[in-house]
Amino acid sequence: MSEGEQRSGAVREALRAAPLRFPFTRWVPRCWAHLLGGALLGPLLLVVVAVLLVLGLGLSVAGVGLPVLLALTLLGIPAAALARWRLRLVEPLPLPDPHRRLPGAGRRARIRTRLRERATWRELAHTVLASTVLAAASLGFTALLACSVLYTLSPLVVRALAPETVMLVPGHAVPGPLAALPFSAAGLVGLLLCAYAGALLVSAEVALARFLLAPREDDLGRRVVELTRSRARLADAFEAERRRIERDLHDGAQQQLVALSMTLGLAEYELRDQEGRAAELVTRARGEARQALEQLRDLVRGIHPQVLTDHGLAAAVAEVALRHPIPVATDIVLPERLPALVEATAYFTVTEALTNAAKHSGAGAITVHGRVAGGRLVVRVTDDGRGGADPAAGAGLAGLADRVALLRGRLMVTSPTGGPTTLRLEVPC
Template sequence: MKNGTTLWQAITGNPLRFLGSSWPWRALAYLVTSLPAGGAAVAVTVFGQRTALVVAMITLLVVVAVLSGPIASLERWRLRLIDPVALPAPKPRTTISFANPAARREIGYALLWATILPVVNGLVIALAALTVSSYASPLPSGVFPAIVVVPAGAAGCAYLFAVVAAAQGALARSLLAAPLAERVIELTRSRARLVDAFEAERRRIERDLHDGTQHQLTAVLMQLGLAQLDVREDPERTAKAIGLAYGHTQAALDELRRVIRGIHPAVLTDRGLGLAVTDLARHCPIPVTLDLDLPRRPPAGVEAAAYFCISESLTNGIKHSKAQNIMITARLSDRLLVLEVRDDGIGGADATKGSGINGLADRIGVLEGTLTLSSPLGGPTAIRVELPCG
């Protein structure tokens, strides 16, 4: 999959490039993995033969309504077979409410998923199988040689799989994506929280400069002033004052470097995310294992967000996890940067209790990325971040 390419674009693009890519196989996998859901339709049919069909349909509706949330989550994950861009999900819900538009769409898609879609996909795959099996029979006279017919039939099956999968993917995306209004509201809230966070960070930097660097530079001025007065009368005292001024200057420089590093580390700007994360791992008091696959540098905003996510995750792990080991994984594909920070600590991290996870989620949300936290009591804790970077 090339940068910016969708399944629809691949279908309508260069045929040789499409047939030589992984798209046909991914489309076939998407259709095949929907077939187990057809068991629900079979079960309803069998149940309906023994009881009233209305009772069977009501039973199916209840079961699908209860399982619509997990089914929708599974489908968002399965959609990645044919769409490299993560599907935005609505806020998790703990109850079933037909008054909730997102819940209604998830229930509607779950009904399609359990009944119509597997039947359609089964028919498509069966048609392709019949087409392929026909190649094994002797070709009648007057038909093009097999060297022409077989590739043409295989190409037709590939396009059939891709078109059906793309259509179902568009249906899934339209029904399972978070509503635009809800996403706009959440994005507005995230940006408001980011504004507050940036203001707090500005005040912290101002305080650090005032209490640290300004104090050191003031001391330098005082020592140099004393040295200027004593340079002729007391050379030894002058030398001592200059030495103190040098020490204060060095301390002020170190403080400035610390403040600047907190804003945006120089190693990230100069050498990229891989080396910046390696530097973080080297200074971490907990042993860190790195598994980085970063063939190129992502966009600057994505790179900065990824760095601070990893930095904050390490900080949280050091402070709260009691972990013995931390694993950092980073994978950069054509259109997505995926990060995971996992530790073997005690778990129990909760984003609802004012942790730094909320700040990370806000930073990721502005870039239309996703952040997932898994931290059961007893551990392990895993933070997974997906950032689009096409």
């Protein structure tokens, strides 16, 4: 379907493209079926709306009408879903559901969310119009179509009822089939009129449905805001869990290892004058405890280095560069401390890039450049290695890319064969 058809409707576009041939196209029976469905469903919907409204207002006097009025408010949701389904007869491109999906939400949460959505109230307005104005138009069209069909078939009707006199119009008797031919011609004109009238009515209903039942930019904007907030909550939860793990390791396992090392040192001191393997085993156990403590400290430092918390991104990257087996030149100049999530994301991205360079690149020098430009932190890590790096080949950057995406940032890797390899990180501050 072209962009113009999506904007104005398939029926209206077909009518514009070939107005003389339109009565003989497939859109005519589709339009008639759609309007006949409206003539049947509209009065039924009006009865339901009227009953719920009367019951809700009547029971409100006794203080128990709120659930009925709530049901009336939410009636627009299934009615709108039915209207969107009926539009498939005349619109090949379906109207999307403007409501947010709520998997796993309870009944109260669903109701509260639906009442807060503007689409719910637009659907209620469409339900009221569909049960009144649109239903009246469909009923009028149905009457015109029925009369046109009857007049078109009037010679057959007169012949079937002969020799009785048939009154096709008040005060005018038709004695035979030949006398009914003018009525048949009028019926054909009526059918032609119904083809164009049905197209215009359907076009108006489609335009109204697009205005009231389709998603709007403000709905999408609210979804984007909620998605951004959920991302921020997810990142905050990740950071809080990281701090909890770091605290547990530092205050729990690390302190216990320190105490164990001290206890083994005291045992070694007491056994220094005794013969046998006891002193040797205690000495070995103390060394293993010391080694485990160092490994645990490296693990805690890897989770979140203390220098990053105390002095910021530039100092933390400089410390990593000093310990790196390949010479690393750092040039990170920041106007002020950045948000903790931004600093942590940039730090772990740089450390992962340096680790990959040491393992796979064969580089002789690496540069790390960082600046804040346009409210975004831009960090580039470049090495003069052999190139050909593939981020999708398990280099560890996929998880970092997901973490960067949580902050609405970008992670790009350029690594032609022969080098150099450049990793570019952009994170909003």
